Structures are given as C-alpha cells and as structure tokens.
Amino acid sequence: MEETTKKTNKFTSFFKKIGFFLSEIFIKYRFFFSRLGISLVTLALAIIFGFLVVKLMPGDVVQMYAKQLADARKIPYEEAYRQAVQLLNYDPSLNLWQQLGQYLSGIFKGNFGVSMFNSDVTTLTIIRDFLPWTLFLSGASLLISFVLGIALGSKMASKRKGFGHAAANTYIVVSGSIPDYLFGLILILIFAVGLRWFPISGNYDILLEMDGWPWILNVLYHAFLPIVAYSFVQIGVWAISMRGSAIGTLGEDYIYAARVRGLRERTIRAKYLRRNSMLPLITSLAVSFGAIFGGSPLMENIFNYPGFGAEFNNRIGLRDYFIIQGLIVFMSLMIILANFVADSLYSIIDPRIRRGN
C-alpha cells in the first residue's frame, strides 16, 4: 500500500517536473511561440486565399482542360473530364468544404498544382527550374545594396557637411525618383543597345557550350546590368533607413559616454553606432529576403531574364490557373517564413528582447 502511493507520488512528481519544464520553456520563449502562432494563422489564411484564386476564375476551368485533354489524347470527353478532375485535383461537383479538403490533402501530398497545358510541368518543377536564377539575381543585388546602403547611410549620418554629403543627398533623391524598371530600361538603352557592351537579354549564351569558369563568367556578364539596375535604387532605400536609424543612435548618451571613456572613433563607429543602428534594419533585410521569393516580374521581364517572376508573369498570360495558385501559395509561404525568421533573428541579436524584456 505504502509502496504504491510512493510510486504514484514518484509518477506525479515526474509529470509535474515535465509540466513545469514545459511551462518554463514556454514562458521563456513566449515571444517566439506567439510569433510562431501568428505565422501559422497567416499561413493558413494564405493557403485559403490561394484556394480561392481558382474559385474566382471566370469560366469552368475543368471543362476547358477536359476539352484539351480529349483532343490531345483522343479519348471521349467524359473520360477526359474524369482524368482532368484527377490531374488537377479539383472537382467542381463537390461543395466548397470538400474542395478545400481535397486541395489541402493535395498540398500535404506535395501536389501544389499541375499545368493545364503540359502535365509534366508542375508548380514544383517551375520552382526548381526558375527560382535559382531569381535567387541569384535578387539575392546578389540585395546583398550588394544592403552592404553599400548601410555604409552610405552611416556615413551620411555622421558627416553632415561638405561635397560628399550633398552628392549623397542628390543620389538619394535621384535614385528615389526613378523606378528600378525604368532605370533598367535606361541601362539597356545605353549599354546594351547603344554601346553594345552588355547582352540585351537572357541568363547566359545557350549557343556557346561552356562549363566551369567560362560559364560562371558568362552568367555574371549577363547578370551585371540587372544587378546594377536593382542596386542603384535599393542602395538609396537602405541608405535612407540607415541614416534615419543612425541619426537617432548618434543622439544616444552611450555614444557620448563612449567618447568620454576615450574609445577610438573607429571602435565607436563599429561597435556603438553601426551595431545599434543596424538592429532594426536586420528585420527589414530578412523581410526583403522573403520578398525575393515573390520574384520581380518587372525587372526579369525587362531583361528577359528566365527567373521566377518572369515565369509567373508568363503563366498569368497563359491563364494557367493551377500553377498560378501553387506559385502564390509558395511565395506567401516563403515570405511568411522570412518574416518569422526576421522576428526571431531580431530577438537573438537584441539582448533586450532576448532575455524577455
């Protein structure tokens, strides 16, 4: 008798410990968990939004597809319709909730949507084929413009006199007044059409058979103008936010106190000014990184670059609904993920948030 109570006591205390431990973790990282919850809710809403995309389309999509299928495979229309429903994973005869269930189960099976024109093309193959180019182009531009923009912004904040300052200010206004796609067109006009220094379109010369370094150089050669066009505008944007942040930091007492403590100006600029004013920008960086996954249909279209955004644009032109749906869900997913990472990142970098204050 006594033994059993002892045992149960042991058990309860064990579970109590686990419960205590879990609640401890939960409280310690409650910021993290609340962000996670919001991200999941947003994700669910985004998936529902993606689902509604097809519902909103004018005309009966499946019928359209079945007709094509019947012609292509030379099978009777009823058979084609049955296949269409299966291939597209979308049955108009079901009610809304059943359709949603079907759609969700498709997603969990990894079916994000099939092309209505070529059943070999799926959302996933498009992501595989086109996303790397976009990531390369936009990622490189983002990195370049972030680094240069931060440097320019903190310079502008600490030296607010002289020719350099006036030049930087002019640059900010000019880069802000020309949308990046217009600047891209100007670059094409001057350097591709006029001077013929750079290619007018594409990601590399398909006609030349190349491997290794020549190929990489060729890719960089093709990417040069788009990257310049992107960065020209983005540097200005980063510089403005960095300047604003840095001006705020410059007024902080700890900068003055560091000077009084006899620290080197270089140390103050790196460890005090730049680190503290960069904190809020790290979030924007992660968010911008997420936005890359949305592609940049405009820039890629102008440079005829076979990227994610340009392909998305093509699919819209083709009215390839299920691909459009899949791509939108994927983009939202990546952006939500990036936002989540941004928030978590910020809490890692900033000790004030990290230790729950």
Added chain:
Amino acid sequence: MEKDYIFELKDVTIDYKMKMFSLRANDQVSINLERGKITALVGESGSGKTTLATSLLNCVSEPGEITGGNVLFHSKDGTTLDVAKLSGEDLRLFRWAKVSMVFQGSQSALNPVMTIGAQFAETMKEHDRRFTKEQIKAKSEEVLGIVNLDPDRVLSMYPHELSGGMKQRVMIAFSLLLDPEFIILDEPTTALDVITQDYIFNILKDINVKRGISMLLLTHDIAIVSKYADYIGVMYGGKLMEFGDVYSVFEKKSHPYTEGLIKATPSLICDISEIESIPGHSPSFMEKVSGCLFNPRCKYAKEECSKEVPEMYEISSDHCARCFRAKKKGESHGE
C-alpha cells in the same frame, strides 16, 4: 601655504556655435579645485554647470567648443597639462585614465548590446592593449567590489537587466576602472530613492577619503552638498557667482542667489513657511541683461547693479562672490 590644486580653470569660455548665432554657455569662469576634496557645483538647470564640467575632459557636447581660457590639470606625478589644448590621441588617452565621469542618465550611458564585462574590457583595452584577460578580470572584480556588487553576476549582464541603483553603482565602478585622479559626478543620484541616494553617496565619500580621488559634484540638491562636499561653487547664467568652502558659504551666503537657493531648500528643522522660492525665472541665453546677470531677480538690486558688471570679490581667503554687497563685506573684512 599654497593649496595643492588638481585643476586650475582660468577664464574658461565655452560657446555653442549654431548656424545663425552662438550661445555663450560659460563666460570667463575661473575656479580652482583642490586635490583630494569634493567640490560641488550648484545651480539651476541651464546654468552651465554641466558644460563647465565637461570642459575638464574637453568633451563639451556638440556644437559646443572651448573658445577661450585654460584648463590646467596638475597630475600626481607633477606634470601639468592644458586640457583645453589637448587633441587627438593625447586627449583620447587622457580621458578616463586621468579624469572620469559618472553620468547623469546612467541608464543610457551604456551600450545596450554589450555586456557590462565586455564594456569594461573594451575600455581597458582601448587605453592599453597590453592588459591581459586576467588583469582585466581582476580589475573589474576589484572595482565592482568597491561598490558592493557581485562581479560574477554583474559582468555577464546587459545594461537593461540592472536596476536603477545597481546601474549607478556599475557606473561608479566603471569610473574607477583606470584609477583616475579625478571623477566628475553629474547629478549621480537623480531618479533614485532617498535611501539608495544616501547609500551611493556613502560609497562615493568612502572612495574620496580612502583612495584620495578628487571629485566634482554637480547637483541642485543643497542638502547633499552640505553633507558631503568640501567646497561649493554657485553657477548662474553661465557665470560663477560664489565660491568657497562649504562652511563659509552656508554661513555668510554672500550672493543673493546663493541665499535664495539655500532658502528654497526645505529641511527637517526649518519651518515650512520660511521656504522662499526665488522670484522670476533663470536667464535664457538669448536675452541680454545689462549689469549683474541676477539683478532682475535680486531683492537687493540697486541702481549700480544694472549698470556695472560686478567682479569676483574676495570675502575671506577661501571665499569669494560676484556681488557688490560682497565687495563691501570684503572691504570691511579687510579693514
């Protein structure tokens, strides 16, 4: 006997140079600070006492500039420096090593993204690369011990994790880090409760007595001055109005402004009805007052007060005031 001064300020003038005009925050202030003593500077906010104090480190906040005078620092080792003429690397190494400071808003004087230990180590390294990790650790533990803080805990903490009183003690420990000869205390206990205030001042007095570190205390709290300071200087409108040892100044109150300040302070033993506020408002730097700066608010003001600017008149060997009434007192004293 000649007194042993650690700081001799001669006609220090500090201007804030703006785009359209410049403001004179300190006008030819001369003051001598004795080694090993606590000198208090009192005055309303805007009286220029903080500006004057920062000139001892030649770190007047922008766009301020020392435009005239000398700030002579006599080191223990017998060398004399003019801090106002220091610049570049010399100035950088002079700061904190010889003269350090406890800031008014200590809450925000620490880098929020570095631990206390990292900031201590950084300051030591920046002054002398040869400090080893062990030396830094030993020194940090020593100074935190002086202010009764647990080094193991505090060194790994971030500024926001400290309470107000702790932060202030960390700042005091920080100011001792490089064994300075002189510490500027800029209202070190504002925003703290009275008990913590007293605790911190006891620590400071202890440091002053045991380590022989001279201090300049900026405050507007007359009670604290009377309790802890050896000398008192009264600032008004960027000028030094009265200076002397605490006993003479409190006893004679030779400047009407000093008199007003002391009378405006409530104490336990005085009758509340005796408390008087000084009529009028402190002078703005914009408006020009002819004659004595204080004459528009002075209850003893006479005709000569608005015509002539009074000099510093000596009342006794340790006591002088910028008032015509003091001149007469001093003359009678001399006779």
Added chain:
Amino acid sequence: MKKFFSSLGSFLLKVWKTICANKKTLVGFFIFVFFILIAIFGPMIFPYDPSTHGLNYFEAPSWDHPLGTDEAGRDIFRQLIDGTRDILSIALLTSAIAVTFGTLLGVISGYAGGWLDRIIQIVSNLFLSIPSLPVLLMLSAIFNISNSFFFALTLAAFSWAGLCRAVRSQIMSLKERDFILICKVMNVSKMKIIMTELIPNIASYILINFIVIIRNAIIGSVGIMMLGLADFQPSNWGAMLFRAKANITSIKALSLFLSPAVCIALIQTGSILLSNGLDETLNPKLKKN
C-alpha cells in the same frame, strides 16, 4: 458664414506658410500643382486624337509633333498630356483609399486593443505577407481591369497594411500620454478623444504617408501597365512604356520611352521633395537632429 470663411482663410494661410517654410516642400508642391493643372486643362488645350495614322509612325519631333509620333503615328506630346489624368487619378484614388482604411483600422486597432486589435493585426499581417506585385498582376490580368477605380482599389488593398501598423503603434504610445489619460479620467467620450486629440496628433504623419503611397502607387501602376497586363488606353504612360520597350532596339522609339520616363521621374522627385520637406517642417524631432 463669415466665420466659416475667415477660419477657412486662416487655415489656408497656415497651409501656405507650412509649404513656404521649406524650400523642398515648395518645389515639390509646385511640381504637383503643375501636373494636376495639366491633367485638368491639358486635354482642353491640346486635344488628343487616338486614331492611328499608320504612315506617320516614329516621326522625329517637329512643329506639329513636338515630341514626335509613336509606332502608330499618334502624337506623343498629346498622348502624354492625355495620360496624365489617368496616372494621377489612379495614384490619388489609391492613396485616398489606402490612407482612409489604414488610418481607420490602425486607430481602432491601437485604441481598442483586445481581440479587435488581434484580428486587425492578423489581417494586416496577411496583406503584408502576400506578395503584392504577383497578386496585383494576377488580378489585373484575370479581371481585365480597365477602370481607374478598380485598379486603384486593388493597388490600395496592398498599401494600407503598413500604414495601419504604423498608425497603431503611434496611437498606442499616444494613448498612454498624460493628456489622453486626463481626458479619460474626465469622462470625455472615446469618439471625441479619437477625433479631437488622437487624429490631429498623427495628422502630419498621415499626410506624409499619403504622399508616400502616391509615390508607390505610381511606381506600381506604371509597372503593371508596362507589363501589358492591364487593359488601358494607349495614352496611358505605362502603356506607352510597354510599347517603347517592345521597340527598344530602335533608336526611333527613344522619344516614346523618354517622354513618359522623364515625366514619371519628375513627379516622383516632386513627391520625394514634398514628403521630405513636410517631414522636416512638421516633425520637429527630425529637425533637432
């Protein structure tokens, strides 16, 4: 009536003084007024003829055609003037809709708090998470948007969320200030607090955001039209750029590209100057630094 006019007069005087207080504001303001005047009176003075004249395509600038002709022989100068109205009305409408919704929801979310706040936060989070340009492209293509109002509505749907968040945080900090707390203690009604104390306090902020959203709406709308996805008049600047892009290898199409490009850059410069200038005048915090 008299009182109304005198208060209106003093208000306008105040506005004028604000504009004159900063050189940037003044220049930006005049650029805006210039384009608005063109949008209103331009088509009356220089009526636009949309019919094509196949033979006169890509003519060089001349007295008849100050900026030359496009690929279908239409006058570029008159096209440009005709398109001004489109671009400005879309931008202004977008901004008006986005600012109204953003402010309204932001104020509600910040002031009410609780579950209402949480719902608005999730919705605005959703709109910030959905990739705006792709969705805009999709909507404009599939629904064949050719109506300025619907176009503005779709643009606005993706512009309000950021403002909503910013307004929310401003309201939340204002709410804790003493004067609002005093109002609460004195039982002033919520509506009155919001209308007479909170909104005026963030008015300058909203005004500046209004201009910023105009700027973004111009970038967005021209971009979408440039992809040829929205169905608009050939005189629309984005449509002009679309055609210029198709003929980019030909030097003759230079005028078709440069004319709208310069105008867009000019409007954008104007809006930057206006918003920066107003920011400097109305937000003394920035000025101090």
